[in-house]
Amino acid sequence: MSAPSLPRPLELLALLAALIAGSLLLLDGGGGAESAFSVLLLAGGLLVASLGVRAVAASLDRGGAVAAVAAVSIRELVRRRVLGLTLLLLFGGIALLRGLGGGGALLEARLEGFLAYALAWVFLVLSLFTLLASTGSLCEEIESRRLHTVVVKPIGRFRLLAGKWLGVALIDAVLLGAAAGAIDLSVERALRGADEGGRSWRATHRSVRPEFPERFLAESRSRAEERRANDPGLWRALLIERGGDEEAALLDLQRQAYRELLARWATIPVGERRRYEFSIPEREAGPVVLVLAPHLDRAHAADRQRFDVRSGGEVRPVFLGGGESTRLELPTRAVEEGRLVVEIENAVQGRPGYGATFTGEDRLSIEVPTGSFRANLARACTVLAVQLSFVAALGVVSATFLGLPVAMLLVLLVLLAASLGGGLLDLEPERARSPLDRAIAARNAPEEDHAHVHDHDHDHGHDHDHVSHGAATGAAGHDHDHSVKASPVMDILDRSGRRLVSLLGAWGRAEPIDSVAKRREIPGAAVRGALLEIGALWTGLVGLLGLIVFRRRELARVQV
């Protein structure tokens, strides 16, 4: 079978357009150059993606039955012009979004906006394409009974599903690669002729949050014991709640004390100074930047407050606004043997109500240069490709037992639930445990679990924020403790719910689009996590479901 792609005339047209646009770019550096570049992006993207699909289809022609089904799926998408329309939308959108915020906006802000919207657009278009391609093809074959002719061949129903999935997943990978190329070219074009600051834009950073002081563990314990002695009424109430378990009740008090310590640690009253320590990962050349975004007690739009930042032997005053993020380059010598210490002093004098709290996402962190934009884009695309391949698997499997509209709706609902999974994660007790609980769990766990817990925090760092948030609000008593007796049904429901939320959290954990836009390094662990959790576990479970359902699915209806 001949390898399919866009119709030859369209390919030739794209080639012609790309050549003309390229020539204009070379000849004219003036006002028309940007338009010519957009045309080049659109035509070149179409051409490259088309050739990529052709190459994939040609390679499938040498495979077995799974490859045969995949190749026919690709032919269907090409010949029914679904692919052509998708390519136009994909590269047309990228070309148009290049002009986003053009003119007045700063280069950095422009690039951040472009990347956020372009990647979101690419993912949206490819998600819809995947949804349509995966559900549409199989649903139609079942409805039209075309599948009768295929399943009576010795292919096996699972291999049929695998072939359908493979065809869509491969096209997704090709299109995603081509789109990433177009985005990268756009960024290069924008950075062309940029100054030093613009050139350093190509580096990505890892965001590191301060470590919790070790002494809080011991200090919270002694405070808890003190409170037990001083407040017998509270202690009795806790004992009743915990069914007489003294250790559990004491742990409740320790948690509360720990939160108070954290809240104090995250808050800098007027005239006071706090010391924050950071563990610095292996880094690339470039400055280490302190990011400060405090919540100010008396802040309003025009109100700025002075803080003195001490690090590496220097004292630097900064004026911070409430809700604003301020970046401060730290001296290179501030980092010693992989550690960095920052002291922040609330330098407002004589105004006691002007406290500051560093809570929530990115309130206090440092950015360490650790990689390149291009590598980060590649990682993001890997995660997105894994997500799309899961959507394809879900679409194919849904189509085995549902009609087209319902199957599409189901996939959309799962996508929505997965996308919201990251938000639900904030409410999930397991993840929101205090550092105290994690420290206790790590101490009780075997060596490898301990390493995992530590690694996890290091890679993602979100847990710190959850805790800080809890500390600031003073929330108490919502930690989940398995020693509390509950009915077995409620316990199962509770565990299942937490497991589900934890599973759904895998979807947004790597935050590929946001990370690329903000040049925040996507950790290797996040990519591996996406591959394992979404690529292997989710997709595998969905495939297994498909196998179970489709193996015994009757493919004919009553006709008498």
Add this chain to the structure above:
Amino acid sequence: MGPTTAPDQSRVPEAARPPALPAVECVGVRKVFRDFWLRPRVTAVQDLDLRIERGEVFGLLGPNGSGKSTTIKLLLGLLFPTAGTIRVLGGEPGSRGVLSRVGYLPEDSHLYPFLDGRETLEYYGRLFGLDPVERRRRALQLLEMVGLPEAGRRPVQEYSKGMQRRIGLAQALVNDPELLILDEPTNGLDPLGTRQVKDVILALRERGKTVVVTSHLLADVEEVCDRVSILYGGTERLLGTVDELLSDGARTRLDLDRLDPETEGAVRALLGERGIAIHRAEAPRQNLESLFLDIVRTARSEGLTTSGAREAGALAPFLAGREEDGASAG
């Protein structure tokens, strides 16, 4: 059997042959279709016992809704029986081992409209695990056989219903099946195509293949079937050879050259003397099928062209067991 070769039983000594398993065996098969709440809705097949021997052409007849297609789908594993057992070529219906030896032409051809004829046949060949050279060779031979060599590069969606039916027949033969199941094979075919389907069935029988045909066009079945089973309401009403079922022992038909009036009178008188009644005596008319075929052949001999199917070729060499001939055709 692998997809390419069938064991030639004629070369195996009689004593060494295993006892022949029937091609199809159904015992007490029942199929009940249920609604969403699993309440019985329709009983399509009821207590069906069926035994189709290897090498025979078996007709499954009955009016619309009698359970023919349901029975076939049960044999192919597209449906699962509510009760009873089914064995096809000695194995489970729908198992890969069995399906690799079965060819199936559904009631409607159900082809991929965006593939062309040759791609269609090559695709199905791939699903049978044929190597690229072999599947290409078979695709070309089959296109030639069904009279569509020029249309092989046109998308199937541009084909007429009869042309699609021909490609459907070709795909059912791509694996040189031991058991060929044809559901209403002449549905949508012109007399030329119908004639060809019958010829293919007869040629396959010559090679010892088993063919199961369903139809409500009884004349088509009568010509090719060894045995027929007539279904009604999902149950078998009658089973036997075509000769057994159709022979009328009470009558005799003579087919003579035209008699002049005098001779005809003498014959009538003689038969009258012996007390034999003549129910019908007339000059026979030409068969409409023969007339149609004559007209088409004449048009073709005059060199008139058509975008549709052309005259079908001989049985594909790989189906006729002439592999060496076929090798040069690819």
